[in-house]
Amino acid sequence: MSDDLRSKLRGSGYRLTPQRELILQAVERLGHATPDEVLAEVRTTSSAVNVSTVYRTLEVLEQLGLVRHAHLSDRAPTYHSVTDHEHFHLVCRNCQRVVSVDAHVADGLVARLGEELGFVPDLGHLTVFGRCSDCEDTP
Amino acid sequence: MSDDLRSKLRGSGYRLTPQRELILQAVERLGHATPDEVLAEVRTTSSAVNVSTVYRTLEVLEQLGLVRHAHLSDRAPTYHSVTDHEHFHLVCRNCQRVVSVDAHVADGLVARLGEELGFVPDLGHLTVFGRCSDCEDTP
DNA sequence: TTCCATGCAAACACTTTGCACCGTG
DNA sequence: CACGGTGCAAAGTGTTTGCATGGAA
Numbered sequence: 001m002s003d004d005l006r007s008k009l010r011g012s013g014y015r016l017t018p019q020r021e022l023i024l025q026a027v028e029r030l031g032h033a034t035p036d037e038v039l040a041e042v043r044t045t046s047s048a049v050n051v052s053t054v055y056r057t058l059e060v061l062e063q064l065g066l067v068r069h070a071h072l073s074d075r076a077p078t079y080h081s082v083t084d085h086e087h088f089h090l091v092c093r094n095c096q097r098v099v100s101v102d103a104h105v106a107d108g109l110v111a112r113l114g115e116e117l118g119f120v121p122d123l124g125h126l127t128v129f130g131r132c133s134d135c136e137d138t139p
Numbered sequence: 140m141s142d143d144l145r146s147k148l149r150g151s152g153y154r155l156t157p158q159r160e161l162i163l164q165a166v167e168r169l170g171h172a173t174p175d176e177v178l179a180e181v182r183t184t185s186s187a188v189n190v191s192t193v194y195r196t197l198e199v200l201e202q203l204g205l206v207r208h209a210h211l212s213d214r215a216p217t218y219h220s221v222t223d224h225e226h227f228h229l230v231c232r233n234c235q236r237v238v239s240v241d242a243h244v245a246d247g248l249v250a251r252l253g254e255e256l257g258f259v260p261d262l263g264h265l266t267v268f269g270r271c272s273d274c275e276d277t278p
Numbered sequence: 279t280t281c282c283a284t285g286c287a288a289a290c291a292c293t294t295t296g297c298a299c300c301g302t303g
Numbered sequence: 304c305a306c307g308g309t310g311c312a313a314a315g316t317g318t319t320t321g322c323a324t325g326g327a328a
Binding site: 152153154156158159187188189190191192195196 | 286
């Protein structure tokens with residue numbers, strides 16, 4: 001099960017450690033979580049892990065393409081494991097609800113930015129703030 | 140010249156102070172600037188202003204619709220004065236270059252999000268990370 | 279004269295770093 | 304047994320807050 005992790009790590013000259021396994025599993029379990037939340041989750045599951053290890057590990061895992069991060073608030077970033085299909089995030093400024101949207105919804109925009117500006121967007125990191133249908137009225 | 144500022148402030152029960160004028164002018168002069176850069180700019184122009192005043196003032200100016208902020212890096216947010224036409228930002232992860240794009244370029248996406256999800260995006264706050272044409276090759 | 283705004287300093291939230299020790303490969 | 308990884312503690316950014324003083328209206 002952690003053979004995928006092991007091989008990805010080794011392929012880039014990294015080692016497989018229990019901390020790295022635990023942190024990846026925590027991210028997978030949590031969905032969208034800040035470094036702090038990941039730390040808390042790991043600690044419930046097993047022995048203690050240090051904050052700095054969490055930060056360093058999330059960085060490594062992101063380099064390997066196993067997790068990604070997005071900025072869903074003005075506070076800490078949130079990490080999520082990389083799944084089959086790419087998606088971006090909508091965040092309601094009123095109720096803070098987060099919705100994941102398939103990247104294809106932005107195909108038109110991606111095409112325009114590519115053609116007109118030669119810009120290749122990284123949708124997986126994109127967060128669109130706004131107002132959801134439930135909150136259209138609320139001030 | 141600061142009559143617009145004065146009336147907007149007073150209209151919301153705020154007062155016009157020299158600091159508020161200076162900070163707005165600094166933002167207008169700088170284009171995209173972090174709170175720290177705004178502070179530095181104000182200080183070159185005139186007497187000292189305090190950091191907290193910069194933060195508090197930028198918040199007020201944003202409420203009044205005179206400035207907006209976007210997250211152009213993983214560091215501090217940048218503020219810019221609100222101009223006639225709404226725009227969003229592209230940031231190249233490789234060369235850090237920032238390009239402002241007219242909001243209409245995203246009309247298609249806005250329509251889809253509205254129809255399919257009832258979500259009204261705030262494009263003025265949107266930042267799209269990716270890779271610009273000059274950096275397509277660079278690793 | 280009334281409050282809102284400011285300055286200051288301390289606290290806060292989040293992240294990074296240096297170094298000695300630990301443990302994978 | 305070498306070298307990358309970890310823990311720890313301290314320092315680094317960026318931002319907020321409480322409180323006394325100052326100044327706009």
